[in-house]
Amino acid sequence: MSTAQAVSHFAISCEVNGTTVDRVVAVRQLLADFIREDLGLTGTHLGCEHGVCGACTVVLDGEAVRSCLALAVQADGRSITTIEGLSGDGLTSMQQAFRRAHALQCGFCTPGFIATLSVADPSDYHDEAGVRQLISGNLCRCTGYENIVAAVCEEWGIERS
Amino acid sequence: MIVTKAPPLPRLGKSLRRPDGMAKARGVFKFSSDLDEPGMLWGHLVRSPHPAARIAEIDISPARAMAGAAAVLLAGDVPGRPTYGLNYPDQPVFASDEVRHVGEVVAAVAADHPLTARRAAEAVAVRYEVGEPVTDPEVALRAAPVHPLGNVLAEQRVVRGDVAAEGDVVVEGYYETGMQDQAFLGTEAALAVPDGQGGIDIYVATQWLHIDQDQISASLGVPHDQVRVHLAGVGGSFGAREDLSMQIPLCLLALRTGRAVKMVFGREESFLGHVHRHPARMWYRHSADRSGRLVKVEARILLDGGAYLSSSPAVLSNVACFAAGPYRVPNAFVEATCARTNNPPCGAMRGFGSVQVCVAHEAQMDRLAAALGMDPIELRRRNALRPGDDLVTGQVLEGAVPVIELLEACSSAPLPPERHWETTEPGDLALPGGSGRAAEPLRVRRGVGVALGFKNIMFSCAFDDYSVARCRLEGGRVTITTAAAEVGQGLVTLLHQIAGEVLGTDEVVLAEASTVGIGSAGSTSASRQSVMTGGAVQAACQAVADAVLAATAARVGVPRASLQLAGGRVVSDDGCVDVPVAEAGALCGECFEETVTYQHAATAELDEKGQGDAHVAFVFSAHRAVVDVDVDLGLVKVVEMTTAQDVGRVLNPLQLVGQIEGGTSQGVGFAVMEELIVEHGRVRNPSFTDYAIPTALDMPPVRIAALVQEPQPGLPFGAKGAGEPPAISSTAAVLAAVRDATGVAVNRAPVHPPDIALALAPGTRAGQGDAGVTPS
Numbered sequence: 034m035s036t037a038q039a040v041s042h043f044a045i046s047c048e049v050n051g052t053t054v055d056r057v058v059a060v061r062q063l064l065a066d067f068i069r070e071d072l073g074l075t076g077t078h079l080g081c082e083h084g085v086c087g088a089c090t091v092v093l094d095g096e097a098v099r100s101c102l103a104l105a106v107q108a109d110g111r112s113i114t115t116i117e118g119l120s121g122d123g124l125t126s127m128q129q130a131f132r133r134a135h136a137l138q139c140g141f142c143t144p145g146f147i148a149t150l151s152v153a154d155p156s157d158y159h160d161e162a163g164v165r166q167l168i169s170g171n172l173c174r175c176t177g178y179e180n181i182v183a184a185v186c187e188e189w190g191i192e193r194s
Numbered sequence: 195m196i197v198t199k200a201p202p203l204p205r206l207g208k209s210l211r212r213p214d215g216m217a218k219a220r221g222v223f224k225f226s227s228d229l230d231e232p233g234m235l236w237g238h239l240v241r242s243p244h245p246a247a248r249i250a251e252i253d254i255s256p257a258r259a260m261a262g263a264a265a266v267l268l269a270g271d272v273p274g275r276p277t278y279g280l281n282y283p284d285q286p287v288f289a290s291d292e293v294r295h296v297g298e299v300v301a302a303v304a305a306d307h308p309l310t311a312r313r314a315a316e317a318v319a320v321r322y323e324v325g326e327p328v329t330d331p332e333v334a335l336r337a338a339p340v341h342p343l344g345n346v347l348a349e350q351r352v353v354r355g356d357v358a359a360e361g362d363v364v365v366e367g368y369y370e371t372g373m374q375d376q377a378f379l380g381t382e383a384a385l386a387v388p389d390g391q392g393g394i395d396i397y398v399a400t401q402w403l404h405i406d407q408d409q410i411s412a413s414l415g416v417p418h419d420q421v422r423v424h425l426a427g428v429g430g431s432f433g434a435r436e437d438l439s440m441q442i443p444l445c446l447l448a449l450r451t452g453r454a455v456k457m458v459f460g461r462e463e464s465f466l467g468h469v470h471r472h473p474a475r476m477w478y479r480h481s482a483d484r485s486g487r488l489v490k491v492e493a494r495i496l497l498d499g500g501a502y503l504s505s506s507p508a509v510l511s512n513v514a515c516f517a518a519g520p521y522r523v524p525n526a527f528v529e530a531t532c533a534r535t536n537n538p539p540c541g542a543m544r545g546f547g548s549v550q551v552c553v554a555h556e557a558q559m560d561r562l563a564a565a566l567g568m569d570p571i572e573l574r575r576r577n578a579l580r581p582g583d584d585l586v587t588g589q590v591l592e593g594a595v596p597v598i599e600l601l602e603a604c605s606s607a608p609l610p611p612e613r614h615w616e617t618t619e620p621g622d623l624a625l626p627g628g629s630g631r632a633a634e635p636l637r638v639r640r641g642v643g644v645a646l647g648f649k650n651i652m653f654s655c656a657f658d659d660y661s662v663a664r665c666r667l668e669g670g671r672v673t674i675t676t677a678a679a680e681v682g683q684g685l686v687t688l689l690h691q692i693a694g695e696v697l698g699t700d701e702v703v704l705a706e707a708s709t710v711g712i713g714s715a716g717s718t719s720a721s722r723q724s725v726m727t728g729g730a731v732q733a734a735c736q737a738v739a740d741a742v743l744a745a746t747a748a749r750v751g752v753p754r755a756s757l758q759l760a761g762g763r764v765v766s767d768d769g770c771v772d773v774p775v776a777e778a779g780a781l782c783g784e785c786f787e788e789t790v791t792y793q794h795a796a797t798a799e800l801d802e803k804g805q806g807d808a809h810v811a812f813v814f815s816a817h818r819a820v821v822d823v824d825v826d827l828g829l830v831k832v833v834e835m836t837t838a839q840d841v842g843r844v845l846n847p848l849q850l851v852g853q854i855e856g857g858t859s860q861g862v863g864f865a866v867m868e869e870l871i872v873e874h875g876r877v878r879n880p881s882f883t884d885y886a887i888p889t890a891l892d893m894p895p896v897r898i899a900a901l902v903q904e905p906q907p908g909l910p911f912g913a914k915g916a917g918e919p920p921a922i923s924s925t926a927a928v929l930a931a932v933r934d935a936t937g938v939a940v941n942r943a944p945v946h947p948p949d950i951a952l953a954l955a956p957g958t959r960a961g962q963g964d965a966g967v968t969p970s
Contacts, residue, residue, distance in 0.1 A: 075228035076221020078429070080379040081461045085882035088379055116221030128219040132211055135848045138856065139682025140218025141225060141380040141429030162618050165890040172882065174379050174430050175682050177859030178890040180852060194618075194895075 050118030087171035138175035226426035245875025274415030297466030327536035352804030355525035361481035361489030380429015393420030404714035433542030465880035469541030504541030512547025633824030643930025647923035662713030663730035670780035698762025698774030721915025815919035828947030842914035861924025
């Protein structure tokens with residue numbers, strides 16, 4: 034039996050949307066809850082809490098990560114970009130494409146899609162099938178994906194089949 | 195393709211982009227789950243783990259004693275009406291003597307942290323005496339009552355013509371549809387803030403603010419005007435937010451603690467905490483003459499309503515009215531019943547009632563075509579409803595009835611290439627089963643199926659259906675106020691366009707939707723808001739335009755009769771005045787404000803034989819599905835969906851098509867993957883892992899073969915609601931395509947792989963019986 038005292042909290046230091054954040058977090062706290070509740074960045078949405086819907090996707094050190102499957106302590110020493118950081122003051126061209134193509138209705142899933150797309154390299158995608166595969170980890174219940182695919186293809190100059 | 199039978203309008207008919215699109219794309223749009231209030235508490239509900247049990251004892255002391263817990267509420271803490279419900283209050287706010295379904299709410303807690311609230315809820319000790327649940331709707335009709343009001347939630351017969359008539363060819367079938375979930379992405383969430391004087395503000399994602407207010411007020415025992423319901427950002431609804439979820443317990447917690455309280459359902463709780471699409475069992479008998487003309491349709495339809503009433507009467511009424519499909523049926527006998535069971539409550543979901551019967555009547559039409567040796571498209575064409583026909587309910591169809599046009603547009607569209615996995619990259623993703631369980635290409639068969647569907651729009655059966663809108667024009671700026679719930683469908687865009695159309699301006703602001711200072715807009719359901727709140731906004735803006743015209747005449751010093759309103763402008767006979775209405779209003783230097791209630795034409799109740807003009811308008815739709823099926827694994831890949839829809843008038847093409855694509859995807863999901871599995875009253879798959887909804891790989895391209903634009907007399911701009919039809923005929927079309935591909939008489943939605951694979955396994959006779967299920 035271990036005699037070590039259980040650690041309940043942990044001090045982390047990470048970069049969030051370009052700003053250094055030092056916080057003490059519960060070791061069991063999810064990254065999603067840290068982002069939403071502790072930092073008040075509510076653009077990251079929780080849709081299923083177990084890594085299926087992709088609504089909570091954020092960028093962690095350049096990779097798309099489901100923040101409901103990561104712990105806040107895992108962000109220690111790393112860089113997080115949320116939808117707020119991806120957007121800046123205006124819209125990225127992908128966000129503009131979403132708006133133009135009516136690729137969002139209720140909009141709950143949109144930040145997750147934008148985060149997933151933000152780290153993809155357009156040169157890896159040559160057709161609609163590849164785009165569909167790329168976004169197949171993000172669920173949308175409103176659009177049937179048609180306009181999301183249209184927005185991405187338009188933005189990346191992919192001819193639709 | 196838009197088939198246009200209407201002249202264009204200046205602003206309507208254009209693809210204006212959503213006014214909330216920028217905020218939603220940036221992630222700054224506030225959904226109900228994003229709200230907060232300094233010092234707020236977190237609420238959590240205690241739910242029954244049993245489908246049927248007596249509550250012997252509830253001990254709240256361990257929960258109450260927990261550090262951080264602020265309140266624990268039970269049935270005795272409800273000051274007003276102890277029950278609630280959309281149609282009739284048969285559902286307890288908190289169960290006190292017995293529980294009737296898994297997930298029924300027994301208690302509510304508030305605490306200073308969401309985890310503490312959850313732990314406190316777990317600490318509420320409820321001792322149950324577990325009973326035997328009634329989980330089969332057929333058994334329920336004969337069983338001891340599940341509820342004092344009995345086990346028949348609704349019933350309706352339709353008797354038309356000579357029920358003894360019989361055609362030359364008779365086909366019979368049994369069909370089932372499973373329990374579908376709306377599966378919106380934003381789970382239920384709300385924030386309640388007490389005002390310190392006994393009143394309360396609740397910010398909630400809902401479909402109908404005023405009916406929430408009515409029910410909250412009644413149970414709180416707080417006067418109506420002190421319960422203020424505000425629309426918070428809605429992450430999809432599709433029917434699931436028409437009933438209350440947490441509203442009453444949340445407000446009670448806030449009033450008890452005197453503090454703001456927030457509650458958010460997790461995904462599992464969301465599956466337990468809202469109504470679902472009614473599962474249906476349907477026995478059908480069609481007879482026709484040798485030329486294929488329908489002689490009679492008989493149907494017995496049984497819905498499982500679950501433990502409480504919700505909107506079952508409206509669903510059941512649709513089941514009865516639309517059981518025969520969009521066809522000429524001279525003789526009919528339909529017996530539809532909705533039973534109460536200990537299963538999860540069922541209620542509104544996109545296309546309610548019509549979705550279920552469409553699966554059956556379309557399978558019957560295919561079966562009849564086979565029996566006649568006739569092409570199924572030709573059989574439908576021969577029997578399709580035409581303008582001036584009447585339904586089995588005796589109601590004569592007025593206005594557009596483009597059933598044949600829709601059918602022909604869909605069935606004549608070009609077909610996609612076969613074996614497309616050979617030409618796309620990566621090819622295995624195009625095969626049934628995708629990359630995980632790629633099918634054997636040699637064992638994949640292609641199938642094509644077509645289905646027609648229809649449904650009423652707006653509320654029917656003598657319901658007092660209305661919407662209130664206010665238009666204020668001041669300094670050239672238009673402010674529109676309504677209590678209509680934008681749930682993602684794009685009503686906010688249409689209201690902008692409509693106001694702009696009437697007043698000749700793009701400077702339109704929509705006030706936040708709430709119950710404060712404005713009457714009800716009715717529900718965002720039944721494809722009704724474009725017509726109802728669109729109509730109310732049109733009428734309010736028209737009243738303002740009339741007032742501007744009068745004021746302009748006075749200001750300019752010309753007779754009122756010399757000015758007209760044309761295309762959003764005030765125009766004089768001599769051409770000296772020609773100015774947009776909004777600008778003319780600004781020139782008058784006055785503030786114009788009008789509040790108008792829009793009502794659609796009155797409807798009647800159905801009589802005991804199901805006869806009556808129960809509906810105000812109808813929409814028709816057609817889908818053609820193309821599928822590939824691996825016959826050994828039973829895996830279905832939907833390759834393409836083609837659709838045509840009766841739309842009245844296109845107000846915003848991009849949004850309209852968006853609704854059609856989204857509705858079609860929900861229909862595809864229901865055909866091949868979506869089912870809440872309920873065993874012994876327990877939902878076995880309340881997660882997005884186990885309740886699968888279509889991904890971008892499951893969803894094929896949706897081709898629009900035709901939007902038939904024939905303005906409907908009596909509706910504002912002639913536009914029909916558009917949200918539900920795509921969810922109706924899509925499911926039936928996919929099942930028809932699966933039957934075509936496999937020869938298996940698939941008779942249920944969704945079709946599961948074993949239904950196909952086992953029916954085709956060696957030693958079975960494919961297509962000889964009903965695959966999937968047999969009647970109990």
